[in-house]
Amino acid sequence: MNISEAIRKRHSCRSFTGEAMPEDIADGLRKRITSADGLMLIDGSNGRVGTYGIVSGSVCSIALVGDGTKPEFMKTAGDAEEIVLWLTEQGIGSVWLGGTFKVSGVEEHIPAVIALGVPAKKMRLVDRIMHRAISSDTRKPFDELFKASAGGFGEYREPLEMMRLAPSAKNVQPWRAYVDGDTVHFYSTTDNRYTYIDMGIALRHFTLTTPAGIFVDDTSAPAVFPAARYLTSWKKK
Ligand SMILES: Cc1cc2nc3c(=O)[nH]c(=O)nc-3n(C[C@H](O)[C@H](O)[C@H](O)COP(=O)(O)O)c2cc1C
Secondary structure, three states: OOHHHHHHHOOEOOEEOOOOOOHHHHHHHHHHHHOOOOEEEEEOOOEOOOOOOOEEOOOEEEEEOOOOOOOOHHHHHHHHHHHHHHHHHOOOEEEEEEEEEOOOOOOOOEEEEEEEEOEOOOOOHHHHHHHHHOOOOOOOOHHHHEEEOOOOOHHHHHHHHHHHOOOOHHHOOOEEEEEEOOEEEEEEOOOOOOHHHHHHHHHHHHHHOOOOEEEEOOOOOOOOOOOOEEEEEEEEO
């Protein structure tokens, strides 16, 4: 499975079997967590642990440690999502949970955790109801989220489609982008405790599937989305 397939396959899973992950996957997970800054492996997150939804049978979770209201946190969220996509390829289920979490011995904030486990074959009724209530399966249309100058989307169409499929708190999908030749300007429609987490996840979907480039601050980025604020730009190398 390649990364685009993993992005398409990933969906939030809130019903797990309670079984341990296969040892080679657990080992790969521990290695990835150790080599990332701001991520910790903790016990499973079960019950009403996020701000909505109920999780059962998760065996461990990834905790994101740090100040989620700072732009730097986009990297932490992106690193965590990259691990989620790798776990998706391995058949492991996951769900991002936002809130205020406490882990004994950790003084810093934990604004999000990701519950993990072996997915149950059937969704519980509570999952199905919640899934429908926040329209988890749907995403806003491409043309509402992304605009381009006269040159069109070019090779950025597919990476933006990958961004469109990203998970976000309450499925709000705050990301917007404007393609101008080799440059893509990114904007967010939200300014809340989840903005940098949602944007970090979505930007990682974009960078994992786009030709090499770098993030820059571009003060000349046009205000093409009236209700969104500018965050950063991607320039092709
Ligand atoms: C930062 C963040 C916080 C989230 N918080 C919760 C939560 O508290 N409870 C929950 O059940 N789902 C939570 N979700 C999962 C979203 O509801 C889900 O990703 C979205 O509805 C899209 O559905 P999908 O992941 O199945 O594509 C969160 C997702 C993100 C990215």
